Amino acid sequence: MPADGTLAAPVSAAPRASSLQRLARRRSTIAFVMTLPLIAVIAGLVAYPAGYAIYLSMLNRRMDEFAWFLNYEILVESETFWLVVWQSCLFAVTAVVLKALIGFWLAHMLHHIPTKGQRKWRGMLLVPWVIPPALSTLGWWWMFDPTYSSINWLLAIIAVPPVPWLGEPWWARVSVIIVNVWYGAPFFMIMYLAALKSVPEQLYEAAAIDGATGWQRLRYVTLPMMRNIISITVLFSLIVTFANYDIVRVLTNGGPRDLTHLFATYAFQVGILSGNIPRGAAVSLFMLPLLAVFAFFILRGVTRRNKEMA
Amino acid sequence: MAGKDLSRRAVLGAGAGVVAAGTLSAPAVFGQPTTTIRCGFWDHWVPAGNEAMRRLCAQWGERNRANVVVDFITSVGNQNLLTINAQAQSRSGHDILSFPTWEPAAHQRLLVPVDDVMQRLTAKYGPVTPAAEYLGKQGGRWVAIPAVSGTQLKPACVRLDLMQQHAGLDMRAMWPAEDRAGPGADQWNWETFARAAEACNRAGFPFGLPMGSFTDAVDWLGALFTSYGANVMDERGNPTVRGNAKLRAAVEMAVRISRQLPNDVWAWDDAANNRALISGRSALIFNPPSAWVSARRDNPAVGAQCWTLPVPSGPEGRFVGYLPYFWGIWNFSRVQGPAKELLEFLSDRASAEAQTSTSAGYDIPPFISMNDFQVWATEGPPVGTVYNYPIRAHHNARTSVAFAPAPPQMAVQAYNQALNTKLIARIVQANETVDQALAWLERELNTIRRGG
Structure with missing residues (x-):
């Protein structure tokens, strides 16, 4: 396996890959892509509601201006x-x-x-x-x-x-x-x-x-x-x-x-x-x-x- | 002409265009609805109540070539409050919604002002009841129209036989089904009421007055406080608890009455008092006619002895708990004009009478001039039992909203936290002194005021 952790075939066997292709072949990129659905679920169903709740809690009663920690x-x-x-x-x-x-x-x-x-x-x-x-x-x-x-x-x-x-x-x-x-x-x-x-x-x-x-x-x-x-x-x-x-x-x-x-x-x-x-x-x-x-x-x-x- | 020969494809294309144009224009040509108004009305306790709303909307839609889509949203589990808040947050949903008591004030910035509609309606029917104005008119503008469907009063519903037998009061003679007060009506005050409560409790038929955190509890106690002039907050939101002799007098009367109630009233919900009456265990409750309607069905012997009459009076007058609904139009609605026309139609006298009649007299119109619908004179048995449900001129009564005249955005918090019933509970149940309980109330009101 190459030192950069890619899954690419030997360089001599194929034309030189573009930087985008190299990025796509990296293990870390593949891992990131595979975890994207989970990240999307966590972002949409956990992080966003939690962030929105924190934002709401810092508004005034009419919700038209920031009251910070009031x-x-x-x-x-x-x-x-x-x-x-x-x-x-x-x-x-x-x-x-x-x-x-x-x-x-x-x-x-x-x-x-x-x-x-x-x-x-x-x-x-x-x-x-x-x-x-x-x-x-x-x-x-x-x-x-x-x-x-x-x-x-x-x-x-x-x-x-x-x-x-x-x-x-x-x-x-x-x-x-x-x-x-x-x-x-x-x-x-x-x-x-x-x-x-x-x-x-x-x-x-x-x-x-x-x-x-x-x-x-x-x-x-x-x-x-x-x-x-x-x-x-x-x-x-x-x-x-x-x-x-x-x-x-x-x-x-x-x-x-x-x-x-x-x-x-x-x-x-x-x-x-x-x-x-x-x-x-x-x-x-x-x-x-x-x-x-x-x-x-x-x-x-x-x-x-x-x-x-x- | 050679160059203008039509190909087969061109002929087919032109034909399809003609058919499509004809189809698309058909609704307008044949008088089909061009406007759609989406309404979310309160899901009525009385099943026929929904049907009346649906019929009235269809009738208006036919006349105005509009498609009125009606949804009924239940208040069970506070579904209507959740819907209102969700639509307010997302700025989308229905065009018209039914807003319970405090919601027009809470969402006033998102509601279309309806001064023009109210101006025309009051020109025709006279003034609305003052409590409706307190809740529906914000910053000098009407933000919602006081609704007929769902609006209720909470007068007393008594057992004629038990009150006569144990308290020595002939309630039907006092408040007959006529436009006059009978003998003893002028003595129907909280003092008489407390003595009757003591007598009935001794006889094993205590009054069924809830003291929990639900609306029936907060409303009857609110009416008592108002009749003593016992406001806990002024119009600007300043607590008026300290050194308030009227408040102290009201608290003492409430404490005296609550000592004559069953020991579990602190946990009663809005149905518990109905059950107390229907089961024959209670001599008096404060409720709209729904309790009597259920008694007529489930326990006819009790139903035949029920009589609705005004709330006792206090030193500052007679006040009856008022729990209204409002019809409001969201400002993100695209059919604001037709929506106003529809609401004006639903508020006119004929529509109001249709709503009240189909709900067995439950729905109270906001206009004082409409308190003479026939249904209240004819319902029974006993015939005339709900004659005194709406406020009549000889009652000398006014509608009351607990914690008025505090600004609605503060009053709603005190109302939903049931500060008035908790005040009494602290004295009766937790054995605090009146001063300790009042000091607690003042602290709670200051917390509410601080947050605005």
């Missing part, structure tokens, strides 16, 4: 906005931890039942994840309905007083987390099940020979082998849960007293409902640094472990 300043000084930040973190972290724990437990349960019956259970447990969330949340809303809650009806049978699921701040927070966990736990379950199946059986056999207990097998064999998949699923779920919109929109609309608002629902309220698109864009963009911090720590852990394994 929208960010106003948000930083707003009580409601900090409430939204806190609520979003609480919602995302609690829901992801619960989803991870429940998903892990379900995966273990499934892993230990005979293969014959496993498929049926797997299919059934995946149902919450395959139903469109707006639709399933509507079902939950009927169960939590302030006046006709079916859950309260069941509680009444055992003489438990009715719970204002969506009307009382803490119950409302619990309700939106419950629905998110119900919806998202099957995703964790299926990912963890796949990871469990990939753990070599010999490791467990060796641990058994060494007299390891069930807990020790989990602590020293299963978890280390699953650590990367746990990190990646947690990161992925954190991003999706942080940006959640439909559950809160359908169940509480951010109420009572803004105590269940998330970034997305608050951005919609400020941007679309209140006609302040630049400030709505600023609210959305505030998610970026928070998620970047989460992503940095999680991905750093994954990279470190990969290096150790290598």
Whole structure:
């Protein structure tokens, strides 16, 4: 191969190629051309919307002149906005931890039942994840309905007083987390099940020979082998849960007293409902640094472990 | 002539040209539409409401040789708001759109002024209701025409039997289906209302007044505040919370009433109050006749006991929540002239009555002189139940928009963030003092003002 990395045939065998032809034959040019579709997709569907959102967030409310960082300043000084930040973190972290724990437990349960019956259970447990969330949340809303809650009806049978699921701040927070966990736990379950199946059986056999207990097998064999998949699923779920919109929109609309608002629902309220698109864009963009911090720590852990394994 | 012989190809070419010219000119020759107007109207709750709009548009199109394309855009999931914003951003879409309450002010720079149309309409039908002017007239110019279709008022809808039995009030006698107020109507104020709320709550039929962040909640509380003269912002956008005795009086009354409501009203949406009435659990709600229409269908025994009547009065008068739609024309439309003519046609008395009648009286025309349509006298059972739905002269009432007279671009933010219901929730639910809650309100209003 020539030193310049081209794929050209020997010079003596063909007439001298023009500089354009040489450029076209370079490996780097070919690589660039082959990645062009991906670059176009990223530019059109990621970079442009992100850049436009940043541009919007720096306009004034009428969107006719630059206000630079005024929208960010106003948000930083707003009580409601900090409430939204806190609520979003609480919602995302609690829901992801619960989803991870429940998903892990379900995966273990499934892993230990005979293969014959496993498929049926797997299919059934995946149902919450395959139903469109707006639709399933509507079902939950009927169960939590302030006046006709079916859950309260069941509680009444055992003489438990009715719970204002969506009307009382803490119950409302619990309700939106419950629905998110119900919806998202099957995703964790299926990912963890796949990871469990990939753990070599010999490791467990060796641990058994060494007299390891069930807990020790989990602590020293299963978890280390699953650590990367746990990190990646947690990161992925954190991003999706942080940006959640439909559950809160359908169940509480951010109420009572803004105590269940998330970034997305608050951005919609400020941007679309209140006609302040630049400030709505600023609210959305505030998610970026928070998620970047989460992503940095999680991905750093994954990279470190990969290096150790290598 | 030898040089002018026609070839076979030339003959065929000329023939094709003649056929093409004839075909292309055919629409004009035979009176086919030459103009196309694309309209995006609000998708009416009442199915027949859409049909009325479609029929009226077709009728106008036939008369004016125009093709009127009508789309109905739902407000479910705020689809209409998303459409409006998308079209405003892309500067393309429909020629005419239905704009909900605050949208004409938000998009005034992109809307064609319609002063000429409003001038002709007001010359014919008299003044429009003041709240419509507050929302539709920006910078001294009408930027959109107050619509008939979709515009609603939110008076009280009471259960006659429950109010009589538990609160001792004969509401039908007080507000009969006639152009007069009955005995006790002058005492129909917030004090009487609060006592009735207490009595009905004790009897297990609490009033169904939402206190969440949806429009029904913000509107009824807005009407109460306005009737006390309790403005939280002035016309220039300055908060008027500090040392505002009228606001304090309104807050105290709202707190007193909200303590008599079910404990989950803080999460109620715009349908929850309807359900409370229809199920027979509530003695009173504030709503347009849609709740009664559903009760008539789903629970006839309850529907037969429903009666619509004015909102209680406060020290500064009687105000009823008003939630209008507007018809606006984008300035990027290429058919602005015909669009204005179409909207003028849709606003005339016959068209307005057609819209109101097909929606079972739901749609409220913007012109005060049109508050006498026959449909409100004939609907039932009980016959006359919605007679007092539009504002009648003897009601001595005015329309109210929560957070007016603040500049609409600020009022809309306070409205959509439901600052008034949250103020009360802070006191009743979070046990804050009135002063603490008012201080929070002032901070929120200052944040809104700062961003403009």
